[in-house]
Amino acid sequence: MKRKLDKNDRPSSAADSEQKPATEKAEAEFSFTDLGLDPRLLQAIAKQKFEKPTLVQRKAIPLALSGQDVLCKAKTGSGKTAAYVLPLLASILKKKQTTTTASTSALVLVPTRELADQVFKAIEQFASFCAKDIQAVKLTDKLTDAVQRSLLSNSPDIVISTPARAWHNVNSSALSLEHLVCLVLDEADLMLSYGYDEDMKNLAKLVPKGVQTIMMSATLSAEVDALKEIFYRDPTLLDLEEPEADGEGISHFVVKCGEDEKFLLAYVIFKLQLIKGKCIIFVADIDRSYRLKLFFEQFGIRSCILNSELPVNSRIHVVEEFNRNVYDIIIASDEKSEMLNVDPEDDEAGDGKKGEEKEEESKHPKKRRKLAKRDSEYGVSRGIDFKNVGTVINFDLPTTASSYTHRIGRTARAGKNGMALSFVVPQALYRKHMPTTVDTAEKDEKVLARIIRQQKKIGKEVKDYNFNKEQVEAFRYRMNDALRAVTKVAVREARTRELRQELLKSEKLKRYFEENPAELHHVRHDGELRTARSQPHLKHVPDYLLPKEGKKGLTSEEIGFVPLRKKDRSRHHKKGKRGVKVGGRRADPLKTFKARRKTK
Numbered sequence: 001m002k003r004k005l006d007k008n009d010r011p012s013s014a015a016d017s018e019q020k021p022a023t024e025k026a027e028a029e030f031s032f033t034d035l036g037l038d039p040r041l042l043q044a045i046a047k048q049k050f051e052k053p054t055l056v057q058r059k060a061i062p063l064a065l066s067g068q069d070v071l072c073k074a075k076t077g078s079g080k081t082a083a084y085v086l087p088l089l090a091s092i093l094k095k096k097q098t099t100t101t102a103s104t105s106a107l108v109l110v111p112t113r114e115l116a117d118q119v120f121k122a123i124e125q126f127a128s129f130c131a132k133d134i135q136a137v138k139l140t141d142k143l144t145d146a147v148q149r150s151l152l153s154n155s156p157d158i159v160i161s162t163p164a165r166a167w168h169n170v171n172s173s174a175l176s177l178e179h180l181v182c183l184v185l186d187e188a189d190l191m192l193s194y195g196y197d198e199d200m201k202n203l204a205k206l207v208p209k210g211v212q213t214i215m216m217s218a219t220l221s222a223e224v225d226a227l228k229e230i231f232y233r234d235p236t237l238l239d240l241e242e243p244e245a246d247g248e249g250i251s252h253f254v255v256k257c258g259e260d261e262k263f264l265l266a267y268v269i270f271k272l273q274l275i276k277g278k279c280i281i282f283v284a285d286i287d288r289s290y291r292l293k294l295f296f297e298q299f300g301i302r303s304c305i306l307n308s309e310l311p312v313n314s315r316i317h318v319v320e321e322f323n324r325n326v327y328d329i330i331i332a333s334d335e336k337s338e339m340l341n342v343d344p345e346d347d348e349a350g351d352g353k354k355g356e357e358k359e360e361e362s363k364h365p366k367k368r369r370k371l372a373k374r375d376s377e378y379g380v381s382r383g384i385d386f387k388n389v390g391t392v393i394n395f396d397l398p399t400t401a402s403s404y405t406h407r408i409g410r411t412a413r414a415g416k417n418g419m420a421l422s423f424v425v426p427q428a429l430y431r432k433h434m435p436t437t438v439d440t441a442e443k444d445e446k447v448l449a450r451i452i453r454q455q456k457k458i459g460k461e462v463k464d465y466n467f468n469k470e471q472v473e474a475f476r477y478r479m480n481d482a483l484r485a486v487t488k489v490a491v492r493e494a495r496t497r498e499l500r501q502e503l504l505k506s507e508k509l510k511r512y513f514e515e516n517p518a519e520l521h522h523v524r525h526d527g528e529l530r531t532a533r534s535q536p537h538l539k540h541v542p543d544y545l546l547p548k549e550g551k552k553g554l555t556s557e558e559i560g561f562v563p564l565r566k567k568d569r570s571r572h573h574k575k576g577k578r579g580v581k582v583g584g585r586r587a588d589p590l591k592t593f594k595a596r597r598k599t600k
């Protein structure tokens with residue numbers, strides 16, 4: 001029977017006994033030890049410096065350990081990976097106490113290669129104190145069939161794969177599901193829209209009856225229901241919404257601006273370091289990402305590109321290096337996710353937007369076909385664990401509210417704070433500056449209305465960000481100089497050059513990934529593309545453009561400070577002051593920016 005649980009509910013029957021500790025212990029005291037996990041797993045958890053389980057871990061781990069089917073909806077960055085990996089490892093370790101026969105007990109299906117890589121690494125880390133007892137294999141790298149077959153020939157305990165790869169290997173008898181005990185569908189709501197319908201149906205036919213099924217998702221959608229049907233499952237629903245105090249988690253801001261003003265603001269924000277810390281900038285498409293990179297290059301601002309056209313090794317390496325703090329700015333285009341996303345929220349609102357969006361999609365069959373040429377297993381706004389991202393900038397607003405959720409979910413992960421800043425083009429300004437226009441902006445206002453509704457439902461306010469336009473204007477002529485240099489030809493050349501360079505790097509990466517990881521640090525992805533006319537003078541900001549306080553004033557704490565410390569509610573509540581900073585001046589850094597105009 002299906003049961004629904006939320007933060008306060010308790011499950012009945014079987015899970016009851018498992019849940020007791022969670023409900024009896026005060027949240028602050030609850031530790032990983034209370035989950036009754038194997039000591040070797042507890043050691044690995046301690047090594048990762050996880051102090052206590054997150055809400056989703058507290059709720060899902062006991063249910064999974066009790067063998068129940070679980071469908072878990074919890075927000076982005078809330079620790080869903082560990083919530084299924086830990087019980088998975090615990091049950092394999094338990095099994096190993098009584099049997100030495102090798103068999104594949106768990107299949108973890110993920111929609112993208114990046115995610116497969118990430119989950120594999122998470123498993124490696126959690127299993128670091130019991131590595132001999134746990135064999136995990138990921139199938140998504142571009143390995144030959146022979147290599148995949150040999151990897152699978154030892155019947156690894158856990159196989160991580162995209163559905164397509166998994167089916168390919170099951171179909172060729174390289175992978176056997178006969179002894180499967182647990183099936184995990186991570187980012188479950190994406191599986192079908194990524195075009196894995198047939199693979200899923202095929203796999204479902206061969207998954208033995210009674211296999212425990214765990215589904216993880218940040219959003220619930222009709223696709224998740226479809227998956228339940230495909231696998232004949234009626235799991236216990238854990239619908240977890242963790243309340244956030246004002247100023248905690250993500251602070252949402254929008255700037256309403258003209259199309260060219262986006263470039264102006266981006267220049268001012270990054271050149272004057274109004275935003276400190278790491279940042280992901282989302283743009284509408286691949287060309288746009290090169291345009292912005294070349295534009296930044298004009299001012300000496302370094303950035304990396306992430307898109308579906310780049311080879312997978314480069315993509316994974318960019319994320320790894322970003323997480324090692326080698327780069328501060330990633331310009332990402334998430335065109336696939338954009339095309340495939342539909343808004344369950346909008347549908348709930350009954351405003352018919354879903355149909356409208358579908359119609360829009362069908363109007364652009366060419367776009368879909370174009371997409372097919374790129375990596376069909378790419379996705380950057382979904383599930384990727386970018387660490388310590390202070391700000392997500394929607395340079396181009398996504399086309400759905402659910403895309404917005406996933407994009408901004410790259411910040412404020414693991415209980416930290418972050419900021420989402422979105423540029424929104426009002427209808428009256430759409431197509432008013434043709435060189436910088438982008439089709440998706442036509443609907444910006446509509447999408448913003450949906451985002452506001454969506455955030456309101458979870459008690460979040462989307463605030464306006466009012467730049468002092470007059471003062472920002474002082475930078476316009478420099479912006480125009482830079483924009484003029486970034487011609488269509490320069491963008492096209494940059495795209496081709498980057499692809500060529502990354503393919504070469506990717507080969508290098510492939511060779512070194514396993515043998516010599518230290519060598520990889522010399523491979524960088526934020527080099528200058530130099531396809532646009534160079535204007536060295538733009539790299540400096542003349543003093544007369546700076547605010548009265550000078551550069552020191554711009555980079556001091558009250559400007560551009562995005563707090564990345566973890567939430568500490570008890571402290572906020574007791575003293576209040578620190579909490580005020582989060583929602584007040586500190587979290588609202590750009591407002592303090594005042595540029596002095598040229599006086600002569």
Ligand SMILES: Nc1ncnc2c1ncn2[C@@H]1O[C@H](COP(=O)(O)OP(=O)(O)OP(=O)(O)O)[C@@H](O)[C@H]1O
Nearest residue numbers: 050052053054076077078079080081218383385414
């Ligand atoms: N108990 C914990 N304490 C501290 N950090 C944690 C804990 N659990 C997970 N994390 C960290 O939180 C980050 C986000 O975790 P994870 O990627 O599992 O989130 P998610 O819910 O799967 O996100 P998404 O919906 O975007 O896929 C990771 O860097 C992870 O190491």
